[in-house]
Structure formats: C-alpha cells, structure tokens
Amino acid sequence: MLYAQTTPADKRAGFRERLASGQLLRFPGAFNPLSARLIERKGFDGVYISGAVLSADLGLPDIGLTTLTEVAVRAKQIARMTELPAIVDADTGFGEPMNVARTVQEMEDAGLAGLHIEDQINPKRCGHLDGKQVVDEHTALQRIRAAVDARRDPNFLIMARTDIAAVDGLDAAIDRAKALVDAGADAIFPEAMRSLEEFAAMRAAVDVPLLANMTEFGKSELFTVQQLADVGMNLVIWPVSLLRLAMGAADRGLDELADAGALTRLLPEMQHRADLYDLIDYEGYNHFDTSIFNFTVAR
Numbered sequence: 001m002l003y004a005q006t007t008p009a010d011k012r013a014g015f016r017e018r019l020a021s022g023q024l025l026r027f028p029g030a031f032n033p034l035s036a037r038l039i040e041r042k043g044f045d046g047v048y049i050s051g052a053v054l055s056a057d058l059g060l061p062d063i064g065l066t067t068l069t070e071v072a073v074r075a076k077q078i079a080r081m082t083e084l085p086a087i088v089d090a091d092t093g094f095g096e097p098m099n100v101a102r103t104v105q106e107m108e109d110a111g112l113a114g115l116h117i118e119d120q121i122n123p124k125r126c127g128h129l130d131g132k133q134v135v136d137e138h139t140a141l142q143r144i145r146a147a148v149d150a151r152r153d154p155n156f157l158i159m160a161r162t163d164i165a166a167v168d169g170l171d172a173a174i175d176r177a178k179a180l181v182d183a184g185a186d187a188i189f190p191e192a193m194r195s196l197e198e199f200a201a202m203r204a205a206v207d208v209p210l211l212a213n214m215t216e217f218g219k220s221e222l223f224t225v226q227q228l229a230d231v232g233m234n235l236v237i238w239p240v241s242l243l244r245l246a247m248g249a250a251d252r253g254l255d256e257l258a259d260a261g262a263l264t265r266l267l268p269e270m271q272h273r274a275d276l277y278d279l280i281d282y283e284g285y286n287h288f289d290t291s292i293f294n295f296t297v298a299r
Contacts, residue, residue, distance in 0.1 A: 001284035003080040008111040012155035015046065015085035015113045019157075019187075019209050024229040029053055029239040031246065033081035037279055039242075040082045046113070047082055049075050050239035051089035057243075064124045068094040068103055076110035085113030087157065089239075092124055093117045097142050101150035104158070114157025116189050116211070117143050119164065119176065134164045137176060141183040148184035159211065161189035166219065170198055174205040181206050187234070192219040200231040209234035216241060273297050 006014075018025060025045040030036035036047045052062040054074055060066065071088065079086040088107060093100030100117060107115050118124065119140035121133045134140070140162070147158045160180035165173035177188045187209040190202045203210060212233045214222055228236050249269065256266055263270075274297040277283075286293040 001281050001287065004083045006083045008079075008108075008113070009153060009155070011083070011085040011111075012113045012153055012157070015157070016155045018045065019234060022234065024225060024233055025235050026225060027087065027235060027237045029237060029242060030078050030082075030086075031057065031243040033078050034279065035242050035246075036078045036082045036084070036086070040084050041279065044084070046084045047078065047086040048237040048239055049078055049086055049088040049112075050237075051091050053240055053243050054089075056240075062124075064091055064122050066091075068099070068106060072103075072106045072110045075107065075112055079111040079113075086111075087114040087116070087159070088112050090115040090117050092120055092122055093143050093147065097146035100143050100146040104147045104150040104156070105152065108151070108153055108156050112156075114159060114186075115147075116159035116161045116187075117147055118161035118189075118191070119143070119180075132163050132166055134162070134167055137179055140176065141179060144180055144183040144185050157186050158184065159187040159189050160185035161191055163191045165190060165198070166192045170201060174202060177202060177206050181208050187211060189213070194219055195221065196223060196227060196231050199228070199233060203232035211235040211237060214238050216244060272299065274299060 027046040027048040028039050028044055029048045029050045030039055031053050039047050051066065051071065054071055055062045055066050058066065071090070075086070075088045090103050090107065093103050104115065119134045121135050144158065144160050151158060162173055162176045162180065164176050173190055177190060180188060185208065188202070188206055189211040191213060193199050193202065193212070199210070199212060210233050212223070212228050212235070213220065214236055215238070216222065225236060253263060253266055257263055277297060283293045
C-alpha cells in the first residue's frame, strides 16, 4: 500500500551487496510507477529509469531537453513505488561539474540506488544513433570526480557511461573506461557494444561491475541473459522495451477503435480490471477506510 517499505538506504546497501556477488542483475526499464511495481512482481532484480523514456513520455526527443528537476521528480515517483533498487540515466549530469554534484544529491534525495553519467557533449543524442560526439578525457573525468565527491551515501552507485566506442573504436573505449575507474567510477556502462567479444574485452580490461544495454533497434545484437552472464556482465538493462510494447499495443488498439468502433476483440489483450486493482493494492487501502474496498470484480 502507498509506497515501498524498504528505505532508500537499505535498497542501496542490498543492491551493492548483490552487485558484489558477481551475478548478473536484470533491470527492465520502467516507463511509469505502475510498471515499476509490475517489474518487481515479475521477480526482476531492479528497475532502470531511462532518459530516453522520460523524454519520450514528454513527447520530446532524447537530446538533453529534459531538466534535472523533471528527471528527479519522475525518478522519485518511480523509485518509491517498488521495493527494488532503481538506477537512473542522468545524461551528462545536467551541466558543469557543480551541476553534476547537485544531480547526485538530488537523486540521492529522490531515493535512487544509483545513476550513470555519460561522456557525450551537449546536445547529446541516443547512444545508438550515428553522429555522436564525446567530450575530451579531462572533462569526462571531471564529471565523475564531481559525482563521487558530492555523494553522501557511500552505497549510492556512481556509474560512468562512455559512448566513445562508436566514435573512436573499442580500444579508445577500453582506455577511457580505465581512466573513469581511476577517477572513482563504481561501475562502467560501455555503450553500443556490437558483439559479445567487445563485452568480453571490456570485462578483461576493468575490474568493476559492467552494464550491458539491450535496447532494441540499436547497434548491439540482443543477447540473452545467459550469454551476457557468460562474458562476465553484472547488469543488463532493457531501457525502452516496456514503453515500446505499451505504445505498440496502444497504436493497434486505436486502429481497432477507429476501424471497428469498439474494442471488444482486444479485450483478451488488456490487463483486466481485477489485475490492475491487485497491482495497485486497492484492497490494502481498506485498512484506513472500509468504504474504499467494498466491492468484487468479476473475471
């Protein structure tokens, strides 16, 4: 009922403990608070909050138009709805090193378990599009050092994302990942890896946790959880998958409504009212007011 019972500090500590185990943790992307609760119910390890999804939810492209406040508010709404740890895409940190520092503390206060900050220039773009540009190494390291210095909870995960592989190749990505770790990054997100061999090369190069991004229609082949575990990945995200599935279903539903004038044929594809009420724990609110849950929902 209401929000998670696990405190943000406990979520972070538990997340760090599981991450240190070396097992591969699965973090589907939540596009709203309710989908975060569904991710938890289905037995996944955590929730990912994508900057591309937050932008798309506002009808905007993923080019750095969202503000720190917008992202922090929405991330808090998602993170507080689940007992699972949530990590958020903080783009380039929303400004200069001082802004990066504020970003970290805002996300701590929002209840996140961690964030990642990338080395693209602004205006940034989706990590799987062509034409990306990255900042010089000094600037990239400044961002991570500022994030680490600003952190108040040592269990809050500071992850460095590098997009340089698509610009200068795998060797450059390995060199930058090593430098980012030396700057204090707790984990590395090597964006747009094209093969398992590239993931394996990154794994051999650094000894911190690594994240694999299994976004559809991108540069990376969609590897299975087992394939990624076999090459030593520690986290895997499917950042936009649930949004794509939901919007695909909505698109088909609107077509059906326009063509047939009713949605009767699609009822088997819909979440039943009873399942929705169960997911939001409608009955639990009866603890406060017995007039709230005084009905039954027929299947």
